Amino acid sequence: MPDPAALRTCPTCAEAIKAAARRCPYCQSPTGRGDLRRQEWGTLAAALVGGGILLASGAWLDAKLDRPHGRPFVPHRGQVDVVRLAVEAMGDSTRYAALGFITNRGRIPWRIRELELRFLNPDGSLLDVRHLSLNDLPVVPPAAEAAFRVPLGRLPERVATATVTARVHRATDGDRAPDPD
Numbered sequence: 001m002p003d004p005a006a007l008r009t010c011p012t013c014a015e016a017i018k019a020a021a022r023r024c025p026y027c028q029s030p031t032g033r034g035d036l037r038r039q040e041w042g043t044l045a046a047a048l049v050g051g052g053i054l055l056a057s058g059a060w061l062d063a064k065l066d067r068p069h070g071r072p073f074v075p076h077r078g079q080v081d082v083v084r085l086a087v088e089a090m091g092d093s094t095r096y097a098a099l100g101f102i103t104n105r106g107r108i109p110w111r112i113r114e115l116e117l118r119f120l121n122p123d124g125s126l127l128d129v130r131h132l133s134l135n136d137l138p139v140v141p142p143a144a145e146a147a148f149r150v151p152l153g154r155l156p157e158r159v160a161t162a163t164v165t166a167r168v169h170r171a172t173d174g175d176r177a178p179d180p181d
Helices: 033-066 072-078
Strands: 007-009 014-018 080-087 095-102 110-120 125-131 144-152 163-173
Touching: 007 072, 007 080, 072 080, 080 163, 095 110, 095 163, 125 144
Parallel strands: none
Antiparallel strands: 007 014, 080 095, 095 144, 110 125, 110 163
């Protein structure tokens, strides 16, 4: 007779069986040990899948809802460039406009709100800075570019003929609806 401490009762037929048995030798019903292990793994798998879904949902909501203006632009500024920039006279020679293209090398669409133009002396020193609002520019999609033309108004001759550089100063998340100024 086996050691009574190594025995347990079958949950189906109430016979004494070995504690390690997975099936009752009398009624052939599962004793629950393997089922319990499968249930534990199933619970763990469900918890992991549920946790992953919660994390993904939280990240999506953070990007879409929690920030009133969407994703911040400053960390992505290096992915958006102003290229083929020029300053040209409009009609008469005293009014000027800036024109060029904005290229988005990133993976986020950006709604360009403001450009910073820097006019430089021949020696490279700063002559003038202008901030231009681009309220009607469409969203610049990822891996694309958009043209712009913005009136500058009257410029002194030394500023109009200076070397000009530009960068995107302010942009908002292109996935969000435009917010009124």
